[in-house]
Amino acid sequence: MRLGVEAAVVDGELVAGDIETVDDEITAVGLTPSGKGIALPGFIDIHTHGYDAVDFAHASLDDLGRASRGLTATGVTGFQPTLLTLEGDDMLDAAERHSSARYPGARFLGTHLEGPFLSPAHPGAHDPSLLQLPDVETMRRLLEAGSIGQVTIAPELPGASEVIDLLTARNVVVAVGHSDASAREAHEAFDRGARVLTHVFNASRPFRHRDPGVVGVALTRGDVYVTAVVDNVHLSREATLLAMQVGPARFVVVTDAMEAAGQGDGVYTLGNRQVTVKDGEARLADGTIASSVLTMDGALRNLIDLGWSVSEAAAAVSTSAADALSRSDLGRISVGGRADIVVLDDAFEVKKTLIEGSEVFAA
Structure with missing residues (x-):
């Protein structure tokens, strides 16, 4: 099957010409x-709490399938439904529901546990009493x-090192976030096997020139993937540009979205928290930013507006996320590779999404 495109990002480079797929495989480019x-x-979102009126903390099996289909309209072909800290069991x-559900659209890449082992000094939208x-x-x-698939943890807390050891032994991705770690403690966590920073500059010890904390360590180490919510709410333009200096190979766009994404202004649920969305900003009653309404295609357009080429932006919304998860079979267009592809128009709006060569969305 020919896709009928003018160009494609192939192995990280923009290549003129059409693409051909046979069954689930890319067979020719250019x-x-x-x-x-x-x-x-296809876009990969490794940190999302919900989409289109589905909160992944309370979603039924049918809800998860519906969200999986809906995400393909934003170009997503793989995602990690993310849980903030919840009560009891x-x-x-x-x-368990995440693992049991069927995903007819974007594929399930494992659950991301954003908690409960987080610093009470930087709870963000998490209920501090549940940490x-x-x-x-x-x-x-x-x-x-x-x-x-992934666990976010504050590595300075007592017992964190043993948990990190357990997770790395099980090949679970360890992310550092919601943390008050010093630079020394952050280095120790990354040396121990953590390899991702959760939502840079948000809900962690702030960067200072003599106390860089986890943010300064993650930005300056070459072996850490830096995730960012590029929605013009979580980060100023300048902070986003600063984080982008790590380069597209280590810069991972996440939506950190909630059930309000794809909906509109109103009052919504994020786990056990009530969140008000107004003018595209999601906040708790006290004004704390609580998730987002960002979509991955919107994030791609924001990166391009900030000056990155389409190839660089494509890496940040797909390839680098796949690499952070050690999934070399995802996040790239290559001859012989898996046909997970999103087709965009000249305004970078999603026109078509394919998963394993099958069209799962068409505008």
Whole structure:
């Protein structure tokens, strides 16, 4: 099947010409005659709490399938439904549902646990009363409950090192976030196997020139993926540009979205928290930023507006996320590779999404 595009980002480079797929595989690139639009590797969101009236903390199996289909309209072909800290066994139950659901659209890449082992000094939108000290047995129970792909943890907390060791031994991605770690403590966590920073500049010890904290360490180490919510709310333009200096190979766009994404202004649920969305900003009653209404295609357009080329932006919304998860089979257009592709028009709006060569969305 020919996609009918004018160009594609192939192995990180913009290549003129059309793409051909056979079954689930990309079989040829740079073909003539070409058509219109541009093909990019399907977008991968490794931190999202919900979409289109579905809150991943309380979603039913049917809700998860519906969100999976809906996300393809934003170019997403793979995602990690993310849980903030919940009461009692609610995190266990939600992780179990995530693993049991069928995903007819964007593929499930494992649950991202953003909690409960976070610093009470930087809870963000998490309920501080529900945060816990890291505990290996609690972590084991969570791992047994479902397919856990990523865990965000504050590494300075007592017991964190043992939890990080457990997670890395199980090949679970460890992210540092909601943390008051010093630079020394951050280095120790990354040396131990953590490799992702959760939403740079948000809900962590602030960067200072003599106290750089986890942010300064993550930005200056070459082995850490830096995730960012590029929605013009979580970060100023200048802060986004600063974080982008790590380059597209380490800069990972996430939406950190909630069920209000794809909806509109109103009052919504984020786990056990009530969030008001007004003028595209999601906040708790006290004004704390609480998730977002960002979509991955919107983030791509924001990166291009900030000066990145389409190839650089494509890496940040797809390839670098796949690499952060050690998924070399995802996040790239290559001959012989998996045909997870999004086709955009000249305004970078999604026109078509394919997963394993099958069209799952068409505008």
